[in-house]
Amino acid sequence: MTTFADLGLSPKLMAGLDKAGYTAPTPIQVQAIPHIMKGRDIMGLAQTGTGKTAAFGLPLLHRLLDIGHPPAPRTVRSLILAPTRELVAQISDNLTNYTKGTPVKVVTITGGASIFRQSEKLAKGADVVVATPGRLIDLLDRKALTLEACGYLVLDEADQMLDMGFIHALRKIAQYIPLKRQTMLFSATMPKLIEDLAGTYLRDPIKVQVAPPGKPVEKIEQSVHYTPQGDKAKLLETYLKEHPGEQALVFGRTKHGSEKLMKLLVSWGFKAGSIHGNKSQNQRDRTLTEFRNAELDVLVATDVAARGIDIPGVRHVYNYDLPNVPENYVHRIGRTARAGAEGRAVAFCAPAEMGELKDIEKLLKNPLPIIGGAPWGLADIKAAPKPPQRGARPPRAGGAGGQGKPRSAQGKPGSKPSSAPKPQGKPMRSVEGGHGAPKKGKPAGRPQGRFTAA
Known part of the structure; x- marks a missing residue:
């Protein structure tokens, strides 16, 4: 049986895992951690609830601990992007638990919170920034941080980021990150657009998969x-x-x-x-x-x-x-x-x-x-009346679930439900009060990423 000690993690991280009650690594952690420790780009496919955060978080923190000195002001050493505030908070909480007793500094960036306070935290530099794309772009526009020294990029729940229309935001963020970096992409499903995304973002990646994409937990x-x-x-x-x-x-x-x-x-x-x-x-x-x-x-x-x-x-x-x-x-x-x-x-x-x-x-x-x-x-x-769609006006009559004739976003009662959102179009506003389509043009003086072109 593989243990966390077998994976070669720092003793300081092992102490944090013991306090958090972690006993044995999950399959996705066993497969991903050794490759990430070696600096390889990773495309991880695993259903939700299988321990993906630790799969990318532990080896990332291990490598950051080796640096041995604090980050410079406004400098970010690693960036983790996730689609919702709730997921960002969960990732940040887990990383904070792993790093108790270490000098690693984790900063959380989401909409709905004070951008002034977030700017203050970033002014001191950060080892890890966990962010939603919209608020991160707001802070980049304000020059509250720089990604010029960012050596690690993690895209968590990449499929949902595409569903929510974040593709334009991701492209804009990429323009600020240097080419020389380690990139990790994790997703629970594998639509065609994720394959395209991986081909653009990752360099010679290792693919790790613990279950067919879209398959729920067997229990x-x-x-x-x-x-x-x-x-x-x-x-x-x-x-x-x-x-x-x-x-x-x-x-x-x-x-x-x-x-x-x-x-x-x-x-x-x-x-x-x-x-x-x-x-x-x-x-x-x-x-x-x-x-x-x-x-x-x-x-x-x-x-x-x-x-x-x-x-x-x-x-x-x-x-x-x-x-x-x-x-x-x-x-x-x-x-x-x-x-x-x-x-x-x-x-x-x-x-x-x-x-x-x-x-x-x-x-x-x-x-x-x-x-x-x-x-x-x-x-x-x-x-039967058609079910209400997200963004629709509330029904005029009926029970708690929207019974009665719902009105669609176009105002026609009983219209056919819309298909899955298409990330190729204009980005939808995210649940975090996110960013719309970025302005055309590249930020001056910033290193260009490898995937700025669509």
């Missing part, structure tokens, strides 16, 4: 329950009452619907909270802390929480509304069965969601076991 018991849209709230109540005291994560499709469902659960006596794009960063952090401390039993969230929530106590994931991007299903249910534990995921499927369910089952290459109801017929599907 998750998955199933589907067919139910009319208007019956979903009562069905959820039934499931929650079957497992009192066990934490559950419930995913909705829209901000309005998720908030409404949370308030309904609270009125029914559940200790519930919500996280979505209409919440401030302080509200989201407070709710996550309460859920992590088991002060809440139920957390209702949009896909803003599909990645970046690492709470071992989550035993149940309910897909109250099915995602219209099938890969998001894998990330959603990956919030349970963390760190080797077992978990359960139930998908609620209304007639109008049969298309989404088929896409999910195609990705999984297996049908979901049925634990309630029966697959909807063509007549049911045609008669």
